[in-house]
Amino acid sequence: MDLSIIIVSWNIKEKLRQNLLALEKSQGDLEYEIFVVDNNSADGSAEMVAKEFPEVKLLANSDNLGFAKANNQAIKQASGDFILLLNPDMRVFPDTLKNMLEWMRENREAAVAGCQLVNEKGETIKQARRFPRFWDQLMVALKLPHIFPSVLNKYLQVDFDYKKSAPVDSIRGSFFMIRRETIEKAGMLDERYFIWFEEVDYCQRVKKAGGEVWYTPAAKCLDYVGQSFNQLPRGRTQKYFRDSMLTYFKKWQPIWQYWILKLAWIPGMFMAWLGDRIRVKKRIRT
Numbered sequence: 001m002d003l004s005i006i007i008v009s010w011n012i013k014e015k016l017r018q019n020l021l022a023l024e025k026s027q028g029d030l031e032y033e034i035f036v037v038d039n040n041s042a043d044g045s046a047e048m049v050a051k052e053f054p055e056v057k058l059l060a061n062s063d064n065l066g067f068a069k070a071n072n073q074a075i076k077q078a079s080g081d082f083i084l085l086l087n088p089d090m091r092v093f094p095d096t097l098k099n100m101l102e103w104m105r106e107n108r109e110a111a112v113a114g115c116q117l118v119n120e121k122g123e124t125i126k127q128a129r130r131f132p133r134f135w136d137q138l139m140v141a142l143k144l145p146h147i148f149p150s151v152l153n154k155y156l157q158v159d160f161d162y163k164k165s166a167p168v169d170s171i172r173g174s175f176f177m178i179r180r181e182t183i184e185k186a187g188m189l190d191e192r193y194f195i196w197f198e199e200v201d202y203c204q205r206v207k208k209a210g211g212e213v214w215y216t217p218a219a220k221c222l223d224y225v226g227q228s229f230n231q232l233p234r235g236r237t238q239k240y241f242r243d244s245m246l247t248y249f250k251k252w253q254p255i256w257q258y259w260i261l262k263l264a265w266i267p268g269m270f271m272a273w274l275g276d277r278i279r280v281k282k283r284i285r286t
Contacts, residue, residue: 002101003032004080008070009088010038013045015224016088020053028098033057035074039064066194067173075188083183085199087174089224100177100219107165111182111211112203114171115219116162125223127172128160128215131204132197134257137245141264165216169207173199175221185209192251197244204252238269 005023009016016036023034037059038046046060059073071085082104084097100115107113117125136155139145145152157168176199186205189198203213242265249258 001033001080002030003082003084003097004074004078005032005034005084005086006037006071006074006078007035007086007088008037008039008067008074009041009045010064011041011043011045012088013041013043013048016045017048017052019086019088019090019092020049020056022091022093023097025094026092026097027094028101030097030101032080032097033078035059035078037061037070037074039066039070066191068189068193068195068198069191072188072191075183081180083178083180085173085176085178087223090174091222091224093220093222096219096221100216103165103216103218104177104179107214107216109212110214110216111179111186111206111209112171113177113214113216114175115177115215115221116217117172117175117221117223119223119225124162125172125225126156126158126160126162128157128162128166128168129170129200130155130157131169132200132245132248134249134253134261137249137261138264141242141245141261141268143268160215162215163217165214165218167212168215169213170200170203171213171215172223174223174225176202182206182209182211186211190251192247193244195240195244197248201248201251235269242269 007016007019020034020036034055035057036049038049038061040061040063046058049056049058057074057077061070065073075083082101096115100113104110104113114127117127119125133155136152139151160166186202186209190201193201206213246258246262249261
């Protein structure tokens with residue numbers, strides 16, 4: 001089989017339906033399978049998939065297991081030469097899969113690759129990142145980029161040319177294509193990450209195993225960006241992000257960096273909590 005597509009979904013039924021309909025219209029003589037791993041959605045997502053897309057392999061969890069663990073459930077069953085981790089709030093174009101697979105077959109040095117991501121206006125979403133380092137993540141924890149955005153320029157690779165294929169440290173996990181042999185060498189996703197940083201961690205492991213991570217504009221995909229997380233209070237999403245950042249630094253960096261970042265997050269988490277309280281009070285008043 002050419003490709004196994006894995007979609008981990010949580011409470012995003014309509015975007016998931018659009019995603020699956022778009023996949024049905026994909027061009028090319030491809031043999032592929034689709035897994036949807038539903039993380040205990042309350043909006044009828046699993047029921048919709050079972051009824052409207054019987055050819056999709058549905059894994060319906062009774063709890064929200066997080067992104068990494070849910071993807072691993074399907075990876076264990078996948079039979080494709082390539083594995084595509086695809087967020088539910090994505091929409092492939094008719095030639096996306098065909099073009100991406102052709103590029104992967106022509107560029108065997110790419111163990112993991114991501115394509116050009118665009119928003120609803122057709123603008124390129126900047127996704128190339130350097131591996132997180134202590135200084136830039138300290139700035140994130142302290143929320144200083146809101147005041148001084150340029151402090152993250154190096155980390156965000158603001159001068160990256162998205163018109164050219166190039167090796168990168170890490171790419172966005174919303175469209176994340178992995179070779180079968182890469183999984184055999186580097187393993188599956190680290191389940192210590194509930195959400196965020198799992199793709200960065202995986203890119204690190206690929207590099208340590210001698211592989212390369214690439215970005216290419218050879219294929220294009222529409223990314224609606226963060227539709228599931230828009231439903232959550234900012235305090236909770238910040239907690240997920242903080243916990244994953246700390247997990248990453250505890251795993252890859254000296255322990256003193258982990259402890260300083262943990263302390264630096266205290267005021268940031270308080271501000272996120274305070275912001276949620278203020279928004280709740282405003283909604284009650286209106």
